[in-house]
Amino acid sequence: MEKTDDHAWEQLISAARKAPRQEEDVHPPLGFATRVVARAFAVQNMTLLDALDSLSYRVGGPSLLFGGILLLASTIFTEFSISFSQILNLSWIF
Amino acid sequence: MSNDAELAGLLESILGSRENPRRESDARQLVEKLYPLVIRIVRSHLPRRETEEDMAQEIFMKMFARLHQYRADRPFEHWVSRIAVTTCIDHLRAQKARPELRWGDLSSEQAECLDTCMADQPATHPPDTLAARELVHQLLATLNPQDRLILQWLDLDQIPVEEIRQRTGWGASFIKVRAFRARAKLRSKLQSLEQKNHGKN
Numbered sequence: 001m002e003k004t005d006d007h008a009w010e011q012l013i014s015a016a017r018k019a020p021r022q023e024e025d026v027h028p029p030l031g032f033a034t035r036v037v038a039r040a041f042a043v044q045n046m047t048l049l050d051a052l053d054s055l056s057y058r059v060g061g062p063s064l065l066f067g068g069i070l071l072l073a074s075t076i077f078t079e080f081s082i083s084f085s086q087i088l089n090l091s092w093i094f
Numbered sequence: 095m096s097n098d099a100e101l102a103g104l105l106e107s108i109l110g111s112r113e114n115p116r117r118e119s120d121a122r123q124l125v126e127k128l129y130p131l132v133i134r135i136v137r138s139h140l141p142r143r144e145t146e147e148d149m150a151q152e153i154f155m156k157m158f159a160r161l162h163q164y165r166a167d168r169p170f171e172h173w174v175s176r177i178a179v180t181t182c183i184d185h186l187r188a189q190k191a192r193p194e195l196r197w198g199d200l201s202s203e204q205a206e207c208l209d210t211c212m213a214d215q216p217a218t219h220p221p222d223t224l225a226a227r228e229l230v231h232q233l234l235a236t237l238n239p240q241d242r243l244i245l246q247w248l249d250l251d252q253i254p255v256e257e258i259r260q261r262t263g264w265g266a267s268f269i270k271v272r273a274f275r276a277r278a279k280l281r282s283k284l285q286s287l288e289q290k291n292h293g294k295n
Binding site for chain 1: 251
């Protein structure tokens with residue numbers, strides 16, 4: 001009753017290929033390139049700022065901690081050295 | 095200046111110093127140069143519910159985000175077309191449900207065209223080419239995204255396997271095997287369409 005379906009597909013596709021193609025517009029819409037580039041570059045800049053941001057947290061956190069420890073140590077050392085010298089001075093008086 | 099040399103110049107400028115005053119205008123020029131290539135791929139594989147401009151924009155955004163990964167050992171246009179193809183396929187996959195083609199959905203021209211193509215006797219008049227084209231697109235839309243893309247390029251647009259390989263990055267044997275299986279699926283769809291129609295009549 002029917003030709004092979006392979007042949008049917010061949011016939012169909014060969015007819016489809018002969019269909020006149022409309023002249024398609026392949027120009028970008030007005031302002032398309034400007035919009036895309038602005039968005040792409042904004043994302044790139046954001047990424048750079050984010051990287052700097054996370055770097056500042058990474059570097060800033062430990063350095064703040066280290067600074068605090070240093071300050072505490074120097075305070076203790078100063079206080080200790082004063083009281084020690086005071087004790088020494090007192091012992092010298094008595 | 096050749097197209098490749100011009101593209102290479104634009105890429106060098108975009109990937110170079112951020113202080114370069116021509117960087118943005120060169121990037122815009124790159125988008126304008128590649129737009130016809132991208133929009134043709136988008137139009138042939140446009141998922142439902144997506145506008146072609148949104149798809150094109152997404153493809154260019156991906157292109158700029160991955161620009162530093164591009165290696166000059168293959169043409170830049172092939173690299174961009176792979177991004178475009180992958181993006182379209184991902185969107186088509188996300189749709190999951192593919193339209194089913196029923197005889198009742200065909201226009202009278204399409205039904206007549208299908209009858210002519212499947213008839214045993216030589217056709218008295220050639221099938222309506224526009225109806226055939228619409229019908230082919232409807233049939234292709236029932237396939238999975240990769241099969242649809244391969245058959246459209248190979249059978250409808252008659253693009254050689256080698257060029258499809260370059261555009262998609264898939265192997266030549268993979269393309270041929272997928273095309274073979276996709277034709278088999280279409281054959282069975284055509285057969286069931288025709289059988290259901292004869293069942294009705």
